[in-house]
Amino acid sequence: xxTLHSKIVEAKRRAPYIMRSLAVATDAYHAxxxxxxxxxxxxxxxxxxIWTSKNDYGERFVKGAWKRSIDLRGxxxxxxQQIKFLRQHNQGDPLSLFEDLQEDEIGLFFETKALDDVxxxxxxxxxxxxxxxxxxxxxFNPVWSSAEYDEKEDTIWYKEANLHEISVVGLASDSExxxxxxxxxxxxxxxxxxDEIEYFIKSLRKDSQLEARNLFARQKALFxxxxxxxxxxxxxxxxxxxxxxxxxxxxx
Numbered sequence: 172x173x174t175l176h177s178k179i180v181e182a183k184r185r186a187p188y189i190m191r192s193l194a195v196a197t198d199a200y201h202a203x204x205x206x207x208x209x210x211x212x213x214x215x216x217x218x219x220x221i222w223t224s225k226n227d228y229g230e231r232f233v234k235g236a237w238k239r240s241i242d243l244r245g246x247x248x249x250x251x252q253q254i255k256f257l258r259q260h261n262q263g264d265p266l267s268l269f270e271d272l273q274e275d276e277i278g279l280f281f282e283t284k285a286l287d288d289v290x291x292x293x294x295x296x297x298x299x300x301x302x303x304x305x306x307x308x309x310x311f312n313p314v315w316s317s318a319e320y321d322e323k324e325d326t327i328w329y330k331e332a333n334l335h336e337i338s339v340v341g342l343a344s345d346s347e348x349x350x351x352x353x354x355x356x357x358x359x360x361x362x363x364x365x366d367e368i369e370y371f372i373k374s375l376r377k378d379s380q381l382e383a384r385n386l387f388a389r390q391k392a393l394f395x396x397x398x399x400x401x402x403x404x405x406x407x408x409x410x411x412x413x414x415x416x417x418x419x420x421x422x423x
Contacts, residue, residue, distance in 0.1 A: 222234055312333045
């Protein structure tokens with residue numbers, strides 16, 4: 172069995188269930204007019220991974236890292252659970268499957284099928300046009316035995332990773348924490364999170380929605396009790412909603 176470098180062991184220990192790659196700008200490597208034209212067809216095209224990019228965790232991907240996932244669950248496969256296109260890594264709110272998904276000389280290129288006729292897809296198209304959502308990001312699990320650490324560059328190289336989904340996002344890879352510098356920013360963050368919670372709850376079965384609302388209400392009460400937010404402080408406000416846990420424990 173391959174002995175993992177201590178840096179890789181450290182990365183494995185801190186890794187969440189699904190890691191996020193460095194977000195790639197929506198306008199990278201393609202003409203803006205083509206991007207807007209496709210949006211008119213409810214399709215989205217872009218790169219979700221670039222071979223030369225280094226993410227917030229000091230990780231890079233080599234060409235071939237996504238090949239096995241594409242072969243097994245890509246648009247040309249017969250898999251029942253194909254790789255999906257999501258909004259903000261929300262597994263409870265899939266938007267579409269992929270028309271094209273391939274590794275080229277630049278990185279992982281994709282083009283979606285027409286987004287589903289759902290409210291969240293309409294919202295994504297509007298926010299892609301405005302630039303509010305302006306990056307693409309992969310949700311994945313590394314195949315740790317394929318990882319190699321480069322001491323000279325202080326980089327972990329992944330030769331293979333299991334790709335679960337590709338998301339349109341507004342923030343880069345470390346999007347689980349963010350800073351609020353003013354009362355307005357804090358209020359805006361609360362509104363945004365409330366919207367995301369509402370979209371999540373509506374994706375559940377009717378008989379689970381009331382239970383979910385009660386859980387979120389209890390969590391909000393606990394959070395407000397323990398919150399130490401003070402204007403002018405640089406302590407980040409951490410999102411404490413574990414969507415993966417909720418998805419696994421609520422019946423659809």
